[in-house]
Amino acid sequence: MQRESVNEKMNMKRNSYLIVLFILFWGFKPDKLPAQNVEAIGTLSTDTVVPGQQFGFELNMKVPENFQVKWPVFADTLSASIEIISRNTTETSAPDAEGNKILRQQFVLTTFDTGWAYLPGINIQFAPEGDTSFYLAQSNPLMLRVQPVSIDTTAVFKPIKDTEGIPLTFAEFFPWIIGSLGIAALIAGLIWLLRKRKPSAAAPKEVIKQGLPPHVIAIDQLEQLRLEKLWQQGQLKQYYTRLSDIIRMYIEAQFPVNAVEMTTHEILASLKPLDINDEAMNKLALTLELSDLVKFAKAQPTGMENDMSLNHLIDFVNESYGSSSAIKDGVIEKEIVS
Numbered sequence: 001m002q003r004e005s006v007n008e009k010m011n012m013k014r015n016s017y018l019i020v021l022f023i024l025f026w027g028f029k030p031d032k033l034p035a036q037n038v039e040a041i042g043t044l045s046t047d048t049v050v051p052g053q054q055f056g057f058e059l060n061m062k063v064p065e066n067f068q069v070k071w072p073v074f075a076d077t078l079s080a081s082i083e084i085i086s087r088n089t090t091e092t093s094a095p096d097a098e099g100n101k102i103l104r105q106q107f108v109l110t111t112f113d114t115g116w117a118y119l120p121g122i123n124i125q126f127a128p129e130g131d132t133s134f135y136l137a138q139s140n141p142l143m144l145r146v147q148p149v150s151i152d153t154t155a156v157f158k159p160i161k162d163t164e165g166i167p168l169t170f171a172e173f174f175p176w177i178i179g180s181l182g183i184a185a186l187i188a189g190l191i192w193l194l195r196k197r198k199p200s201a202a203a204p205k206e207v208i209k210q211g212l213p214p215h216v217i218a219i220d221q222l223e224q225l226r227l228e229k230l231w232q233q234g235q236l237k238q239y240y241t242r243l244s245d246i247i248r249m250y251i252e253a254q255f256p257v258n259a260v261e262m263t264t265h266e267i268l269a270s271l272k273p274l275d276i277n278d279e280a281m282n283k284l285a286l287t288l289e290l291s292d293l294v295k296f297a298k299a300q301p302t303g304m305e306n307d308m309s310l311n312h313l314i315d316f317v318n319e320s321y322g323s324s325s326a327i328k329d330g331v332i333e334k335e336i337v338s
Contacts, residue, residue: 037100038063040124040139048145051114054085057107059139061124065095069103070125070134079120081113082144117144215321218250222314231306239306240291247284247313254321264288280319283312 038061045056057078063069071090077083085108093102111117121138225246230239248267251259257270268285287309293299301309 037098038067038126038135038137040122040137042119042122042139042142044119044142044144047143048147049111050147050149051112052110054108054110055144057109057119059105059107059122061103061126061137061139062100063103063126064128065099065101066129068127068129068134071103071105072122072124074107078107078109078122079118081117082109082111082119084108085110111144111146114146114148117146118142119144213321214250214253215317217253218246218317219314221246222310222317226310231303236301236306237294237297240294240309243309243313244288244291244295247288247316250317255323264292275323276320280316284316287312287316 040059040061043058043060045058049055061069074084074087087108088106090103090105093104095101119142121141123136123138125134126137127134222243225239225242230236230242248259248262251257251267251271255271255274257267259267259270262270264285267288268281271281271284290299290301290305290309294301
């Protein structure tokens with residue numbers, strides 16, 4: 001009797017445990033769990049790669065339409081050995097017939113280690129509608145085999161290939177073009193500046209020595225200048241410089257006037273008291289004043305004026321050398337020193 005009483009007590013205790021387990025099971029049956037229709041799945045485009053090869057990875061999550069989802073934010077890697085090359089934006093599909101939507105994101109990955117690369121499960125937070133608590137769904141972990149690059153040891157060694165040239169773009173050429181144009185402009189500017197500053201070839205220095213009369217030398221030089229046709233060749237400034245030099249040396253040799261060192265105004269003032277007729281003086285004044293204007297680029301005489309200037313000086317020489325104020329003692333000879 002005592003053994004039966006003990007057995008009954010043990011049976012009652014066991015039944016109590018079963019009732020508690022049943023109640024617990026009923027209270028936590030699957031259709032009561034928040035994750036009843038939640039599923040996170042990760043898939044790889046391949047299960048075998050070589051180091052540096054790119055491959056695809058897609059992360060999908062299925063949840064009821066009214067569930068909230070906090071999609072994870074990824075850095076540059078998914079694991080210690082798997083790097084993210086690029087990623088697309090997260091897409092959400094329309095609800096299916098069961099009222100579930102699918103969230104999807106695609107990645108391009110790579111790895112440089114050999115052996116087995118482990119891609120752990122990815123946690124995604126979600127919450128049913130109206131629920132302030134978020135739950136976690138984890139995708140399936142994945143394994144990727146990374147094979148070392150096979151080397152054919154029987155193949156003949158080949159020389160190292162030359163570096164492959166890449167055509168330059170216009171954007172790469174542009175700075176060189178601008179630089180070259182700048183250097184060319186600088187060189188052209190320097191050449192122009194040097195030419196501008198370079199003194200023009202000086203006219204032959206005419207030294208008057210005893211031997212020929214000054215008026216003979218002057219007429220000879222003026223006729224020689226006419227034959228050189230300087231102004232016809234565009235050398236207008238040189239032409240008028242020669243005219244001025246010839247007549248100044250004539251005046252200095254023919255009259256007691258230091259004409260070579262004087263200005264036009266000083267020459268005319270010094271000759272005024274001398275016995276030279278007014279017409280000759282007017283021709284001299286017109287030619288010397290026009291010569292000064294040409295020298296300073298303030299006048300551009302016509303061809304007729306150029307010839308007339310030379311003729312005016314010949315007339316002045318012919319009309320002045322016989323003046324009573326002219327030097328009579330002796331003759332002079334000329335020597336042109338270049």
